[in-house]
Amino acid sequence: MFAIARSLVWKEWREQRWKTIALAGILFLATAIVGGGELAHLRGALQWTGLTTLPFVSLFIAMSIAASERSGNTLGVLQSLPFPLWCMATIKLLIAVITLAASLFIAAATIVGFELFAGSFLGDQLDHRLLAPTSSIWGVQDSWTGSMLLVLGCALSMLLWCAAAGVNQSDEIRAGAVGFLSIAGIWALLILVPMAFDYDPHLVPGWRWLAVAAPGGVLNGGAPGQSLPKNWWQTYDLRLTWVVTVHLGLAIVYVWRFGRVSIKGRSQGDVTAANLSTKLxxxxxxxxxxxxxxxxxxxxxxxxxxxxxAGLIVIFVLIAFREIRNLNADVKLLVIQLWSFVSVFICLVAGVxxxxxxxxxxxxxxxxxxxxxxxxxxxxxxxxGLTITLVTLSIAPLVLGGMGTYLFGTARDAAPVQQTYSMILSVVLMQIGIYTAASASFVLSRRPLPTALLAIGSVWLISLAIGELVPSLPKAESSLIFLSVPPILAGISLAYHAFRNDWGWRK
Amino acid sequence: MSAIEVHAVTKSFRKSRVLDGVSFRVEPGKTFAFLGRNGAGKTTLIKMLLGLLKRDDGSLKVLGLDPEVAPYELRDRVGYLAEDQTMYGWMRVDEIVRFIAPFYSRWDHDLALKYLREFELPLATKIKHLSKGQNVRLGLVLALAHRPELVILDDPALGLDPIMRKQFNRDLVTHLQGAGATVFYSSHLLYEVEPVADEVAILHRGRIVRQAHPETLRADVKQLVIEARMAPLVPRDLILDARPDGADVALTVTSAPRVIGMLAAEGITSRVVDLNLDDIFEAYVSGRQFEPTTPTPELAPV
Known part of the structure; x- marks a missing residue:
């Protein structure tokens, strides 16, 4: 029994080890670029890159542990082993957690190593230059270790929610779609319900209590930028217990459900000849x-x-409707931000x-x-695929952004036209870049998770490099296009040649 | 013009030589059984016939075309069914037929419908919900509905049960032979193609070790049961397999009439056992040599 467990751990680790190294590499490279290569800025940069990358990547790791065995036709082998499925699922989950934690640890340890080498070790100090201090509810606002743990906690929370929702789907994309929908649905509910009750003071604290255990809600207690009333249930220990309980529950759901599916559903094709005669x-x-x-x-x-x-963009904009009016925000900018947020994820998955x-x-x-x-x-x-994705994703933002002033009444429309166009251009180029990188990576790797890591890593690095170059160049829009087109064309060319010549790491 | 002409084709993957100077011809309208163990190089050669892999050396013509030069023109005239072939699971049966049809210049939609009826395939069912047998039959519809001149079948009945395999092979090859198509049938189970094959080639370790008509093969390869001490009298290069049989030894030999004549000339009697193609195939690809334990007299040449 122990030998089987050891074999399974070995198998999982063999599948995940390169992801750990790749993810650590991406984190460190992005940190180095964001930090401008200055040692003093690296801590803050890692916080920022960790927060923007790790929860996102954790969704792809969740997709992998939820559906890769089924999509790779290996679930039958696991089912036939004389070993409980729940043990296998636990091993998968633990290795996934280790993958995320180890990558962050490697990146952080590298920075500490550089600091020690340069004789400028900062202890456990937090760098707030790139990232606003997180909420104080966990008591870690001034600790770098604590902030790193929060980043990791946020990523693990996303991992558990997505894996529990998407487990046993037939392939990774479906698992990711179900997981992403579940996460988006939970947040939509957590935002919409208090709105519907006009932020009833009796309801909101309890709702925030729920939000802290929502996907990624651990990051700031579910109440960004707002202090929480000091009620009995909001003490440190109880909230932590609540978060841990919910996420343990999610882990149990994943472990319990994993593999409890017939490898091939009952064949609907086994119909009688008599029925067929009318159908043919x-x-x-x-x-x-x-x-x-x-x-x-x-x-x-x-x-x-x-x-x-597109549906998610519409829902998010409608959710933000009240805030637009309350904050007198610019409708177009808000729509563009929501559009870019959703479309980055959708284009990545569409490219895969x-x-x-x-x-x-x-x-x-x-x-x-x-x-x-x-x-x-x-x-x-x-x-x-690119046209369908881009056009479908663009319709809602165009309509909502263009008609925002009419739709939202008092909303402000203050952003300069030039700025709006620049933002739209950036978002479109980002969509094309991500889609292309994901397509090329998938044709080469033929597995969703390495694809996501490759695509995120390459787009990250290229966009950061472009972001550094463009402001220093005249005619920013033209420069942006000029600098973005070569890597996109290179990605298309790579994808085409890999497709035509059947290049691939897994055939 | 031959339907397939393969001359001295070699192919290596890194240091492993998969095909080593393979040569054969398939005449139009014939059913050619291409036999070999798993990993013998059958699928590699089939991929070359379809232009999916490049050869390292040698020449290859299919229906008069070089697959590397005109792969699409060739695939338009060839029907291919791969082993364990799967299709887009989300498509329904009717959708995949309609999807594939425009790629073929001679697609016959009525023929496709006829096959769908004959094979009892439910049009409105998604492919992922079809049984294994239905999947194979759908693959056949898609391989045959454009009336191909050459049909390449790469162990298509691999996942079917024995009864279905037998029925499938008999019906399919009989149907194709009736339509005048050339059939290139790759398999490692000889008994399946035995009743219908016009020609058999055995591929072993990247080489064609025997090519002949099944009847010729059966007449040429026999098992001779003789006294063990007489076994060394049989020329070693004619022995494919040797197994102890009590006090005797059972030798599977090529050029059996010649060997029997040689033994008879020396007054040695032997029991001759007819073999089926499965046994012959086994002797060629996994035959064992007999090591004599007692000295024997010299055999005079006939």
């Missing part, structure tokens, strides 16, 4: 051309996710998913052996 009278005509056929397929694969993203169906086990043999011109197939898949 007429077959719709073929699609009119190869191009239309490919476009139809890509629409079916890309549109649902893009529509989900653009070629996912074509690289499912056994499927490449099917389409590669057909008279399907690979160049055209790639072009339609890449451009079709």
């Amino acid at each position: 009278d007429w077959l719709p005509p073929p699609r009119r051309s190869p191009l239309k056929s490919m476009l139809w397929k890509q629409c079916r694969e890309s549109f649902p996710l893009a529509a989900l993203g 998913g653009a070629f996912m169906e074509d690289y499912q086990p056994g499927v490449p043999a099917f389409w590669r052996s057909r008279p399907i011109p690979l160049r055209r197939y790639f072009t339609v898949k890449y451009l079709g």
Whole structure:
């Protein structure tokens, strides 16, 4: 029994070790760039990069532990082992937690190592230059270790929520979609309900208490920038106990549900000949051309996710409706910010998913052996998927942003036109960049998690480099395009050649 | 013009040589059984026939075309069904038929419907919900509905139960032979193709070790049971396999009539056992040599 457990730990670690190293590398590189290469800024930079990267990556690790065994057709092997499934799930979860924690630890230890080497070790001091102090509820506002633990706690919270929601889905993309929807739904509920009750003072504290255990809510107690009334249930220990209890519950849900699914559902195809005779009278005509056929397929694969993203943008904007009026905020800027926030995630997943169906086990043999011109197939898949994603994601922001003043009445429309255009251009280029990086990475790695890490890492580094260069150049918009196009074209070229020549780490 | 002409084709993956000077021809309208153990290089060669892999050396023509030069033109004329082939699980049966149809210049939609009816495939069912047998049959519909001149089947019935495999192979090859198509059937289970194959080639360790008509093969390869001490009299290069059989030894030999004649000339009687293709295949790919324990007299050449 112990030998099996040891084998499973070895297997999980073999699957996750490169992710740990890659994630640590991304964190450290991004930290070095954000910190401007100055040692004194690295701590604050790591806080910032950790907070913006780790919770995001944790979603992809959650997708992997939730669905990779099923999508890779290896669940049957695990089910047949003389070892309880819940033990396997526990091992998977623990290794995932270690992956996240180790990457942050490696990046932090490297910075401490540099400090020690340079003789400027700062002890446990926190750097607030890049990041505002976090809420004081955990009593860690002045501790670097504490702030790192909060970043990790936020990432682990996202991991557990996403894994518990998406476990046993048929592939990683579905698991991620279910997880992301669950997280978005919980937050929408936590924001909308107090609004609906007009921030009733009897209700809000309790609601904040719930929010602290929501996905990522551990970061600041669920009440960003606001102090909490000192009631009995808001003492440090009880809130911590509450958060730990909820997340342990999520871990139990994941562990309990993992693998409790039949490998192949009951075949609906096993119907009697008598039933068939009525169903086979007429077959719709073929699609009119190869191009239309490919476009139809890509629409079916890309549109649902893009529509989900568009729906989320609309929901977020409507949620923010009250705040827009209360804060007299600029509608366009708010819509653009929400659009960029949602679209980054959706474009990443859409890029991963653009070629996912074509690289499912056994499927490449099917389409590669057909008279399907690979160049055209790639072009339609890449451009079709990108266009569908971009257009679908853009409709809602355009309508809401353009009509914001009418829709939201008293809302302000103060941002200069030039600034608005610059922001829109940046968001569109970011979407194209992420989609391209994710597509190229998926064609090469053929696994969602390495794809996400590769895509996030490359886009991070390139956009940071561009961000450093553009302000110093005249005509910022032209410079932005000029600097963004080469890496995007390089990504497309890499993806095409990998697609055509069947390059891939996992065949 | 031959349907397939393969001449001295070699292919290596890093240091491992998978195909080593493979040569054979398949005549139009014939059913060619391409046999070999798992990992013998069958699928590698099939990928080359379809232009999915490049050869290191040698020449290759399929339907008069070089697969590396005109892969799409070739695939338009070839039907291919891979082992364990899966399709887009989210598509329904009718959707995948309509999706694939425009890529083929000679797609016959009525024929596709006819096959769908014959194979009892439910049009409105998603592919991921089809049973294994239905998946294979759907793959066949998609491989045959454009009336291919050459059909390449790479162990298509691998996941089916024995009864279904037998029925599948018999029906399929009979149907294709009736339609005048050339069939290139790759398998490691010989008994399946035995009744329908016009020609058999055995691939072993990257080389074709035997190519012949099944009847010729059966007449040529026999098992001879003789006294163990007489076994060394049989030329070693003709022995494919040798196994102890009580006090005797059972030798599987090629050029069996010649060996029987040689033994008869020396007054040695042997019991001749007819073999089926499965046994012959086994002798070629995993035969063991017999080590004599007692000295024996010299055998005079016939």
